[in-house]
């Protein structure tokens with residue numbers, strides 16, 4: 131596609147979201163990225179939280195963590211450029227060890243991934259021997275390597291229910307764990323808190339899930355008061371909350387699901403207006419694709435890690451083959467087992 135046609139398409143799609151002066155510059159970057167992508171036999175995967183110009187114009191596939199991990203496993207290109215955060219790019223490397231996996235910024239972390247180490251998981255396994263460990267994909271490869279199964283927000287309850295075990299260690303997101311416990315009717319404990327109180331809980335309590343106190347720094351900000359305020363102003367609003375929000379927030383919302391599940395819900399329903407309790411860019415991305423949907427904004431909330439991934443850096447990733455994602459082979463093999471077990475469950 132010529133630069134002029136691309137510019138026209140981008141202006142049309144992004145007209146209410148990006149100032150026209152910026153669109154020309156972004157169109158030039160997108161044009162160069164797409165040319166280089168073809169020359170280098172690369173595939174670009176983009177998470178639903180990417181900013182609209184990037185999200186709508188450069189990825190070969192866009193989606194939630196689960197969908198992108200599947201695409202990463204299937205690709206036959208030489209290079210995967212992952213427009214998302216580090217744990218996602220690592221998952222791509224875990225599943226496609228022979229490909230060069232690039233992440234455009236080396237500063238795209240995640241508060242959940244930072245919340246737990248492989249040593250923490252080993253300590254929990256010693257404390258609760260024989261209990262299967264389910265780890266959210268929002269963790270680094272060495273943590274996945276200590277786990278029996280991975281899960282994403284799209285299949286967490288399914289993975290927990292598929293296990294033939296009365297008890298599950300579910301790490302590291304406190305709120306996702308509580309949401310899964312509620313969905314599956316399980317009773318959850320957080321052992322570090324209980325042990326500080328010094329009680330002899332291990333053999334006496336009736337628990338089926340053992341959690342960890344990690345949190346997403348974006349989703350923990352949404353409150354039930356936010357929901358009440360918006361509903362009092364707009365009684366007909368449909369509110370969607372990501373399962374990394376607190377269980378009080380997901381219970382007060384109308385729908386909860388992974389980022390792609392929320393997008394699909396907006397696409398297939400006809401509410402007068404919607405509010406997404408998740409990272410801000412997703413609302414913009416939906417507006418760009420469906421200008422007649424009304425999306426309310428509660429938008430002080432941009433993930434500082436996802437925000438690191440820009441068109442400029444994506445171009446530089448392809449130009450300079452940076453930043454290369456590496457996972458030591460012994461860790462990769464064990465982490466791949468946990469990710470593949472998740473994929474078998476679905």
Ligand code: 13P
Pocket residue numbers: 178193194195196268282283284346372374387388389390
């Ligand atoms: P999804 O898997 O639902 O896309 O979520 C990823 C994420 O980082 C949410 O904060």
Ligand code: SF4
Pocket residue numbers: 215239240241242243268346347348349374409433434435436
């Ligand atoms: Fe991590 Fe939250 Fe950002 Fe997702 S939105 S990458 S969970 S900090």
